[in-house]
Amino acid sequence: MFHLKKINKEKSDYYFMSGFTWLMGYLMIKCEQQKYRMMKIQKLYLFNLLCCLSTCTGLRGLISLEHKVYILEPMEEGNTHRLYRGEHLKLTQGTCGHGHNISYPTQMTNTTGHKRDAQSSTKHVELIIVADNREYQKQGKDVEKVKQRLAEIANYVDKFYRSLNIRVALVGLEVWSDGDKCSITQDPFTSLHEFLDWRKLKLLPQRPHDNAQLISGVYFQGTTIGMAPIMSMCTAEQSGGIVMDHSDNPLGAAVTLAHELGHNFGMNHDTPERGCGCRATVDRGGCIMTPSTGYPFPTVFSTCSKKDLAASLEKGVGMCLFNMPEVKVLYGGQKCGNGYVEEGEQCDCGDVEECLNPCCNASTCTLKQEAVCAHGQCCEDCQLKPAGTPCRESSNSCDLPEFCTGADPHCPANVYLHDGNACQGVDGHCYNGICQTHEQQCITLWGQGAKPAPGICFERVNSAGDPYGNCGKDAKGSFAKCEARDAKCGKMQCQGGANRPVIGTNAVSIETNIPLQEGGRILCRGTHVYLGDDMPDPGLVLTGTKCGENMMCINRQCQNISVLGVHDCSAKCSGHGVCNNNMNCHCESLWAPPFCDKAGFGGSMDSGPMRPTDSSGVTVGILVAFLCLLGVGIIVCFKRKTLLSLFFSNKNSTIEKLRKTLRIFFFCKSKKIKPILRPFIFFDIETMIKHDDN
Structure with missing residues (x-):
């Protein structure tokens, strides 16, 4: 046992423990009476250090030094604490209910030519x-x-x-x-x-x-x-x-x-x-x-x-994790140094010792001089990226890209196609941002070369209502038989692929030979994974998988995708866009949100504006066309006035007006615009100018 002595230093709460040097880290937890306290801990120059401490109702937590774990807890009385080795912690030995391994092929599936580097982006659960x-x-x-x-x-x-x-x-x-x-x-x-x-x-x-x-x-x-x-x-x-x-x-x-x-x-x-x-x-x-x-x-x-x-x-797992959490709902209140930009802060890059952000003052959570931003995919060199800059490309055929708005350093929250949209051509439907198909699930179970078995396999095998053919379990925990219309939402049936399932050593092949009326037999290959009763069966068809024309597996039933509202949502996009998971239109590149019925740069209210592929060329073209039209208009308006004044004005003003007219003429000629005035008029003008110069 030992006592903690509080030391005031730099307006933070420091605690010194006899026999220990300073540790590193920050922690703030909501304490009693809605008060907040901060544990500010300095640096310890040891490797393999993990420190996680709370200062509410005493100091408690974990200290791991060189693979040795120490538990720190307050005693019931006074300001006394105890520190003991982790092996003395009262602990019930136990196992995870997910009793066996399931391995999945590591290749990316259902992706487009642009792949999001999901690993490099910080995810927020x-x-x-x-x-x-x-x-x-x-x-x-x-x-x-x-x-x-x-x-x-x-x-x-x-x-x-x-x-x-x-x-x-x-x-x-x-x-x-x-x-x-x-x-x-x-x-x-x-x-x-x-x-x-x-x-x-x-x-x-x-x-x-x-x-x-x-x-x-x-x-x-x-x-x-x-x-x-x-x-x-x-x-x-x-x-x-x-x-x-x-x-x-x-x-x-x-x-x-x-x-x-x-x-x-x-x-x-x-x-x-x-x-x-x-x-x-x-x-x-x-x-x-x-x-x-x-x-x-x-x-x-x-x-x-x-x-x-x-x-x-x-x-596509974790499609919801690419947006920043709403800081107002974070439990424990706000504090500079916790890594989240909260009310009153311009930036937050963590502890002073941890911060590597060149745009942020870690001690005050304010931006450095001339910095406009410090965090986010739309912040580069402490400045905002232009509107329309891609900040999150689509990761698969059900995902949608996001673009910088020009006003926010963070990329807009991730959006994807509304559940029920077609994907992989017409072979699948999107569900939670993933394109689910029977074919891909067969590859997951059996490896490359596997494909879905004919419909008769699903109907015969899944009508049994046993561990090898079913539509999941009912409320009593018994295996449920599949109705004929729901057969493709039960146990997955495949053909081809590897000799045995590739999803793990605890998976076995369940093969069924079904006789055909016209003679011969057809081989149906299912899987059984020994997981006990504590995990969903990975051999079942996944929710969201297409089971018929405009039909999808939902709750082990083959239901019409209209129940998801995808058709009603897409109808408001004027034929120039698709519906996203927020029920908003994501418009094609030449149409503007919210309803894709007006000219624009594309995108949605959620994704940020798309930028044309060559906006500079378009701008130059518009400028040249405008100048030429302006020149033509001037010629039309002043054609007759200029010719008449040729004979009634003094010589100097006449020559000046003629020169201005010629400038307009040669400008339009250089842009290959046909002159409105007749050629002989310009011939006479040039002759008169030469005569005047003589």
Whole structure:
């Protein structure tokens, strides 16, 4: 045990711990009575340092030095704190509910000639964390204590993901103090689906966000301590997960939440057969996506996780993460140095020691002299890029490009085609910014050369209602038979490809020979992945896949795309544009928003204005045409007046007027404009001028 002594220095709160030098980092968390405090920590010249601390109700958090983890917590009485090794932390050993690996081909699919470098752009996950009633009771029925714990968890997760160029912004906390708002039981599979359904129907319409995670005080059955659907980030149906609060210290739940969030991003487990590279050895915790959790705590991601993330982003997963979060809804209030530009700030590049931005004063969060901007894809050399400059190109056939507005340093929020728009010619429909087709899913399951099986395969196999042919599970957890009209929304049936499924070592081939009336047989190839009952079946046809003419798989049913409103939206675009996910028209290059019925540069109200490919040439052409028309007009207006004044004016004024007329004539002649005046008139004029000069 030891005491902390507060030292006032440069208007910040410093804490000195006996036996420790200064650490580096910033943290601000919302404390009791809506007060805010800042932990300002200096630099420690050691490698492999991770520091994540909170100053609310004492100093608490994680200090990792040279792969050794220390936990810092306040004692119940006085200003006394305790610091202990991580192996002494009370921790429940557990595993992720996603029990096996699923690997996906890494090639980019459904992309256009222009590929967005999704890895280089900072992604922002707008996260809401919910605590169930059992967690509320576990924390002594103290709402503020629960909120503080959840905020600490979010802070850890944000620290973990920064190495992947991902920021996790906590935009909301909810504590179910009066009772659970959906059924949370010891069955993790049922609890996950209940929570995801509640999120879609209740939470998402009221509080827009990208992902929601439930922290539960319930002890799940078996060894499961967390569960989340894979490759589901940004979807309304499955962007979330559940986490058991299995440790006395919030760090345990934070590691599990980061793990489940990784599944949402498309990351798989770091199993031995994958040969993943990890900066931390197994005896030092390994990496975050290791299948089981224990001491030491993992705090880094493996090379496999980074590859999985890159493959998911290239496929269109995470389309909602390219916009900056609304700073007014960030939990914890504002503070210079947190990396977000908030009210009263001109810029924010983080801590003074971390800031590398040449346009921003890190200590004051103000722009440097002559700088107009400091952040964003539309800011270059501290100045705004011109309107129409591309700042985010389309990543696939369902994505739309964005352009700088000329007034904002940030690229407009990412927009994509409205659900139901055709893609890949007419072979697919867009859904959540991804072009879903049976063909691509067969390639994912079986590798190159695979293609969808004939319709009879889907009808026969999926009418069985067993693990190998079904339309998912019903409310009782039993496999549901597919109706004939919904057969192409059940288990995927393919032909060709590799000898066995390529999605993982735990996947097996399910082959069915179906006799044909005209003789012969047809081979149908499905897959079965041994995931238990705790993960959605990756062998099922994906939501949004085309299942007929103007038909799409929605909730395992083949429904008309008209239910999505795509036709009504596209009708207002005057035949010169398409409808985006905000129900606005994205116009072709020669038409202007909002309805593409007037001349313009294209784009939408959301994307920024498109710029013509050669605007300088167009401008010069318009200028030349204007000058020539002006010259012709002058000649027409003054033709007769000039000729008459030739005989009634004094000689000097006559010569001057003639010279002006000749200038107009030769200008138009050089531009190959046919003269209005007859040639003999100009001949007479030239003769008179020569005579006058003599």
